[in-house]
Amino acid sequence: MSYSDCLSDLLCGEESSDIFSGESPGCSTDLESHDFVEESSIASFIEDERNFVPGFDYLSRFQSQSLDASAREESVAWILKVQAYHGFQPLTAYLSVNYLDRFLYSRRLPQTDGWPWQLLSAACLSLAAKMEEPLVPSLLDLQVEGAKYIFEPRTIRRMELLVLSVLDWRLRSITPFSFTGFFACKLDPTGAYIGFLISRATEIILSNIKEASFLEYWPSSIAAAAILCAANDIPNLPLFNPEHAESWCDGLSKVRINMMSLSN
Template sequence: MTSRRQESVLFNDDMDLLCGEDSGVFSGESTGSFSSSSEVDSWPYDSIASFIEDERHFVPGVDYLSRFQSRSLDASVREDSVAWILKVQAYYNFQPLTAYLAVNYMDRFLYARRLPETSGWPMQLLAVACLSLAAKMEEILVPCLFDFQVEGVKYIFEAKTIKRMELLVLSVLDWRLRSVTPFDFLSFFAYKIDPLGTFLGFFISHATEIILSNIKEASFLEYWPSSIAAAAILCVANELPCLSSAVNPHESPETWCDGLSKEKIVRCYRLMKAMAIENNIRNSPKVIAKLRVSVRAASTLMTPSESSSFSSSSPSKRRKLSDYSWVGDEKSSSD
């Protein structure tokens, strides 16, 4: 634990982390997006292979998933945090990449450093900081730190607290924010199935939906971005009658580029199909008996004092938290 004085040395409360900072991690164009087949043809083949080689540096360690399976990390807490990130992404109309990066930063942080076991606010603070960093990396217009705290947050954090958490995340991630993601591969893989790019827009939009819809599921942590991208493209191809008969996930994917794993792509593809079936069942309409309820009759059974009490009660109250000494504690272990 650190004192307030030690925190002021570690973190400058007036510092704003902007995309224009001098650190090399903030420079350079985002990789991955192709808009035409000519761009794919001109793109060096070994560059995609280099993404596959580099992706290992931007994912949690191999035993990260096992921590959820052994319950040393709570998968439901992670799922809630990811769900909140997706809600804020939709609220501000952020790019899908922004949400993916935020979750990526969060997972890499949790792998490297354990949060204090308290009432749950440390995880919310981490989610806010990771989403803020991701937005600063990818978005043109970024809300102020206070305005990120929407969509049902339980606690409210001061801007200086979020800034300290941002710096802690950056330190733990070694300032490596320009991550390799599945979106870096989507266009390239889509052209491998559809060389003319006839259905490119359909491939990209639907594959993106598949990736984001599964990002909450911890089981996908087993797979690296290239495998997730390839599996998503195969799922989309099977939705197109003119392409589905020509696509076999058991034969073609590993030939798209050096370094791809047929076994991992097939397993990820099967998991995506299984999750799609599960989601369809979960979201299928259910027949519910209709009950006639008289609002007027119900209101007459409630006294004025009860009515006032009911309407003024709040289902949840958000607490404002501002001072977390652990955020500046670089000496704590990650066990």
């Protein structure tokens, strides 16, 4: 079945017009709390993380306005509101946005009144919730917090299948949360502030994902920068900088960490 065929019957619950005319899972996405992984695993995550982010020219599409940055920001804001409403894990929200960005890199949404963005956001959030949440609300209950359009469950399920196809069924992605526990342990070997570092870094990460400029950075750089920013809130910790972070694991770049730190 062709891409256009798959989309031809994805109908909005409010409208009857047509919506618009690529490996096995690589790693765990579980949010690392205190179960720190081995450094060799972290190095492999860094090596593979490029496979779970949009292509290098994705950000430039927003800068050139071939993609609508304001529509993306609105969609991410809605995902975060629903995450808070249902008490979903931070990882669920991050994965939802990751699926959305990877889909948009490969497929263009139609230039309509905005409902394709809402449908894509609902489908990505539903998929992420199924991956990470022990209890997943119904597809109707998922569409809360100011959703502009309400879609029938069968419509969202069809969109889920399209997202799965475009993402080649690779939902278990490498995210910043694959690194935060390990980096927190590196920064605070005593373990006295690890819980705070992870929690604060999580807040920093989620507060930045609405910005299209966030897409310039890979998960490891985002995690390292977030941990460094979180450390700034602990007066008893010595000062750390991207040069220190670069030594935490092979593959980290102090330049990219420093650039990310400046944006927080």
